[in-house]
Amino acid sequence: xxxxxVIFGGRSAEHDVSIVTALASIIKPLELTKKYRVEAVYIAxxxxxxxxxxxxxxxxxxxxxxxxxxxxxxxxAVEFSGGMRLIKSAGGLSGRKQVQEIDIVFPAxxxxxxxxxxxxxxxxxxxxxxxxxxxxxSALAMDKVLAKxxxxxxxxxxxxxxxxxxxxxxxxxxxxxxxxxxxxxxPIFVKPAHxxxxxxxxxxxxxxxxxxxxxxxxxxxxxxxxxxAVQNLIEVTLPIIGNDxxxxxxxxxxxxxxxxxxxxxxxxxxxxxxxxxxxxxxxQGYSQLPADLPPALYQAAEATGLAVYKAFGCSGIARVDMLxxxxxxxxxxxxxxxxxxxxxxxxxxxxxxxxxxxxxxxIAFAKERHAGRQALATTFSTNYLxxx
Amino acid sequence: xxxxxxxxxxxxxxxxxVYMLQSTEYQVRPYLAWVVRTKDFGQVMQRRQLVMTKxxxxxxxxxxxxxxxxxxxxLSLIYVGHWHGVIGAVPLGVIILLIYPYVLxxxxxxxxxxxxxxxxxxxxxxxxxxxxxxxAAHPAIKIAVAGSYGKTTMKELLATVLSEGKVVAAxxxxxxxxxxxxxxxxxxxxxxxxxxxEYGEGAPxxxxxxxxxxxxxxxxxxxxxxxxxxxxxTVEAAARDIFAVADYVKESEVYVNGDSPAVVNFIxxxxxxxxxxxxxxxxxxxxxxxxxxxxxxxxxxxxSLALESGLVGRHQLGFLGFVAALALELGxxxxxxxxxxxxxxxxxxxxxxxxxxxxxxxxxxxNGNLEGIRAGTALLQELSAKRKIYVSPGLVDQGMETESVxxxxxxxxxxxxxxxxxxxxxxxxxxxQQGLKDGYFKGEVRIEPQPLEFYTxxxxxxxxxxxxxxxxxxTDNYA
Numbered sequence: 001x002x003x004x005x006v007i008f009g010g011r012s013a014e015h016d017v018s019i020v021t022a023l024a025s026i027i028k029p030l031e032l033t034k035k036y037r038v039e040a041v042y043i044a045x046x047x048x049x050x051x052x053x054x055x056x057x058x059x060x061x062x063x064x065x066x067x068x069x070x071x072x073x074x075x076x077a078v079e080f081s082g083g084m085r086l087i088k089s090a091g092g093l094s095g096r097k098q099v100q101e102i103d104i105v106f107p108a109x110x111x112x113x114x115x116x117x118x119x120x121x122x123x124x125x126x127x128x129x130x131x132x133x134x135x136x137x138s139a140l141a142m143d144k145v146l147a148k149x150x151x152x153x154x155x156x157x158x159x160x161x162x163x164x165x166x167x168x169x170x171x172x173x174x175x176x177x178x179x180x181x182x183x184x185x186x187p188i189f190v191k192p193a194h195x196x197x198x199x200x201x202x203x204x205x206x207x208x209x210x211x212x213x214x215x216x217x218x219x220x221x222x223x224x225x226x227x228x229a230v231q232n233l234i235e236v237t238l239p240i241i242g243n244d245x246x247x248x249x250x251x252x253x254x255x256x257x258x259x260x261x262x263x264x265x266x267x268x269x270x271x272x273x274x275x276x277x278x279x280x281x282x283x284q285g286y287s288q289l290p291a292d293l294p295p296a297l298y299q300a301a302e303a304t305g306l307a308v309y310k311a312f313g314c315s316g317i318a319r320v321d322m323l324x325x326x327x328x329x330x331x332x333x334x335x336x337x338x339x340x341x342x343x344x345x346x347x348x349x350x351x352x353x354x355x356x357x358x359x360x361x362x363i364a365f366a367k368e369r370h371a372g373r374q375a376l377a378t379t380f381s382t383n384y385l386x387x388x
Numbered sequence: 389x390x391x392x393x394x395x396x397x398x399x400x401x402x403x404x405x406v407y408m409l410q411s412t413e414y415q416v417r418p419y420l421a422w423v424v425r426t427k428d429f430g431q432v433m434q435r436r437q438l439v440m441t442k443x444x445x446x447x448x449x450x451x452x453x454x455x456x457x458x459x460x461x462x463l464s465l466i467y468v469g470h471w472h473g474v475i476g477a478v479p480l481g482v483i484i485l486l487i488y489p490y491v492l493x494x495x496x497x498x499x500x501x502x503x504x505x506x507x508x509x510x511x512x513x514x515x516x517x518x519x520x521x522x523x524a525a526h527p528a529i530k531i532a533v534a535g536s537y538g539k540t541t542m543k544e545l546l547a548t549v550l551s552e553g554k555v556v557a558a559x560x561x562x563x564x565x566x567x568x569x570x571x572x573x574x575x576x577x578x579x580x581x582x583x584x585x586e587y588g589e590g591a592p593x594x595x596x597x598x599x600x601x602x603x604x605x606x607x608x609x610x611x612x613x614x615x616x617x618x619x620x621x622t623v624e625a626a627a628r629d630i631f632a633v634a635d636y637v638k639e640s641e642v643y644v645n646g647d648s649p650a651v652v653n654f655i656x657x658x659x660x661x662x663x664x665x666x667x668x669x670x671x672x673x674x675x676x677x678x679x680x681x682x683x684x685x686x687x688x689x690x691x692s693l694a695l696e697s698g699l700v701g702r703h704q705l706g707f708l709g710f711v712a713a714l715a716l717e718l719g720x721x722x723x724x725x726x727x728x729x730x731x732x733x734x735x736x737x738x739x740x741x742x743x744x745x746x747x748x749x750x751x752x753x754x755n756g757n758l759e760g761i762r763a764g765t766a767l768l769q770e771l772s773a774k775r776k777i778y779v780s781p782g783l784v785d786q787g788m789e790t791e792s793v794x795x796x797x798x799x800x801x802x803x804x805x806x807x808x809x810x811x812x813x814x815x816x817x818x819x820x821q822q823g824l825k826d827g828y829f830k831g832e833v834r835i836e837p838q839p840l841e842f843y844t845x846x847x848x849x850x851x852x853x854x855x856x857x858x859x860x861x862x863t864d865n866y867a
Contacts, residue, residue, distance in 0.1 A: 032841070354848060356848050
């Protein structure tokens with residue numbers, strides 16, 4: 001039986017979202033397959049790693065008892081030399097050191113130090129198979145500025161945007177505002193370039209709001225992106241899985257008014273109660289599934305999503321967010337999410353793939369990519385050293 | 389091993405025993421059989437919780453007292469044996485200490501047996517005698533419903549449809565034994581025009597006994613299938629008992645479900661036989677079966693009546709057609725019959741369809757007989773779906789027929805050609821698998837060692853386009 005380590009939590013603003021993704025959408029279905037030994041590896045907010053069977057229980061986190069557990073548990077030592085091993089120091093009745101070799105890693109980390117390519121980088125170094133996008137795709141996706149530039153380079157339409165560093169915003173906020181207003185028209189969105197789950201995002205209508213929003217975004221991130229709002233907006237999102245032959249789920253339309261764009265509270269805390277009309281309650285609250293679009297527009301959006309997935313070199317799983325101008329039928333790439341919250345299992349289920357099938361497919365994609373990489377030549381014999 | 393010992397000698401053991409008694413409805417034999425085959429008492433309480441009734445509380449307190457007494461006695465014996473040299477006291481004390489859990493298990497039934505003999509039975513007998521007088525004097529048309537399966541469905545259908553035009557009273561839920569009839573009789577006002585009484589057979593002589601008490605005017609036999617064979621031994625014996633009700637009504641007022649193959653040898657020429665094609669002179673035509681219900685038309689000469697029910701499965705047709713025809717015969721108008729049939733909906737856990745994550749689930753977990761399995765697998769075969777899944781632990785109380793019934797069940801499942809069969813691991817799993825093999829089943833079979841985990845997490849297993857038929861569910865006392 002292969003051992004899968006599900007790594008979750010982490011030093012990220014989306015720490016709590018990661019816990020729910022790991023426990024509800026990954027660990028439970030993986031265990032139900034009865035094909036894998038599943039190890040829960042939790043990274044606390046301070047960055048310490050823990051490995052314990054008790055970490056699979058959501059009540060531990062919802063009740064706040066996690067703190068008690070962490071206080072009386074030693075962090076696990078993780079070895080990344082020629083694979084991945086979890087090592088628990090000697091203790092307990094047996095007094096034996098516990099070592100667990102990991103065959104596949106299933107990262108369930110959202111945001112920084114996880115979804116941004118850091119964890120895939122570590123796992124690449126270790127040479128262990130893992131689920132989801134690699135370093136490059138993750139890093140691109142998690143930088144909204146680089147992501148837009150990558151899309152433009154691949155002839156995928158994006159809304160007009162301007163980018164700033166934190167220093168640029170903080171040293172001369174007025175210049176930043178005038179640079180934005182000369183290039184873009186209100187309403188405008190201001191976002192930290194690397195954060196997900198709508199943290200630090202503002203929708204602004206005038207210079208004063210813009211100035212404040214830039215400061216808020218710069219408070220969260222080293223880089224800020226400012227985008228012109230798409231008119232006659234229909235916001236859609238498309239979960240995709242696969243390596244070389246990606247497969248799309250259903251195009252999903254969050255049911256929010258333009259002025260009530262998703263913020264963190266709406267997405268995760270209120271169950272999407274700001275949403276209007278009928279819809280299904282998914283990981284991000286109420287949404288229309290599948291999106292009610294004319295067939296040609298639906299196909300265009302799906303094609304754009306798949307094109308983005310390929311252009312970014314994604315593998316395993318990702319979700320592409322797009323904006324549609326309903327009058328012009330123009331589809332714009334907005335953002336790419338290398339690890340959709342809850343894997344967007346609700347969408348895959350409606351698309352005909354159960355959560356168990358989903359995690360099994362993702363494991364298979366991880367193994368397929370890993371096998372491909374193993375087959376690559378990584379050494380090259382030279383007489384360079386002899387000549388030195 | 390250690391866990392099993394904790395289960396046996398642990399503090400919660402008396403509660404476990406009372407849970408076992410409660411789960412077997414305080415029936416001594418099934419309870420003791422369960423005690424004997426239990427290897428780990430710590431693992432007994434899986435599916436439900438102990439309901440803290442007055443009786444349960446009294447029993448728990450009594451068992452704790454008995455446990456304390458046994459431990460004190462055993463320790464005292466060890467003490468006097470060791471310190472005062474009483475010969476044999478130490479081994480006796482040790483033996484008592486070792487076997488006290490088993491002593492407790494048997495002690496638990498003593499108050500039940502005594503209470504039943506000295507209090508319940510005399511009181512019940514008195515109530516049953518009183519009820520016989522109430523039924524005999526009641527002016528309503530009394531309709532008895534008997535059979536190995538479909539009794540509750542038929543009773544509910546009759547009550548729903550006849551209530552559209554008559555004052556009807558029916559025995560509640562599946563309360564279908566003599567004492568339930570007696571309680572039912574006490575609640576009657578005397579103004580009812582129709583009484584629908586369900587007969588729940590359990591052992592030879594039961595049905596004749598019910599008929600003697602309730603004085604039926606009409607009798608409906610819903611079908612014969614292997615059930616309660618631990619008591620009846622053979623299907624024929626069960627059928628004989630069920631058909632005993634026919635001796636208490638006119639032959640022309642005995643209605644038999646002709647779709648049940650096992651009734652053939654018991655049908656007399658004067659009986660009315662109804663099927664899914666004809667009933668009481670009406671033809672059943674223009675049938676459409678779906679997960680939303682059944683549409684059909686009753687036709688007799690130039691007369692026709694289009695009907696629509698929320699019940700699911702082609703096997704319901706005979707029952708629906710018969711109830712509609714009987715209601716017309718009993719004086720209801722076609723509009724009343726149409727309205728009554730339209731009100732019939734699936735009963736909880738009986739061919740009850742619902743959606744889960746875009747998948748269709750047909751919950752038939754209260755079904756416990758081969759004819760029900762036939763109906764469920766036929767429905768799975770008839771409906772189209774992207775992926776078909778069949779889930780069942782098998783059937784209980786099949787006595788000597790256990791092996792043959794489950795092999796037949798396996799063949800029926802194979803015939804329905806599901807993509808995936810999920811079987812809950814237990815004593816009959818191998819027989820079902822044998823039937824699947826005999827039926828040349830080509831799909832995937834998954835053996836589930838933890839049924840509760842599967843049912844609780846069903847949402848993780850299914851997706852849009854799936855059709856799942858779940859038949860029967862074993863409670864802890866059968867697992």
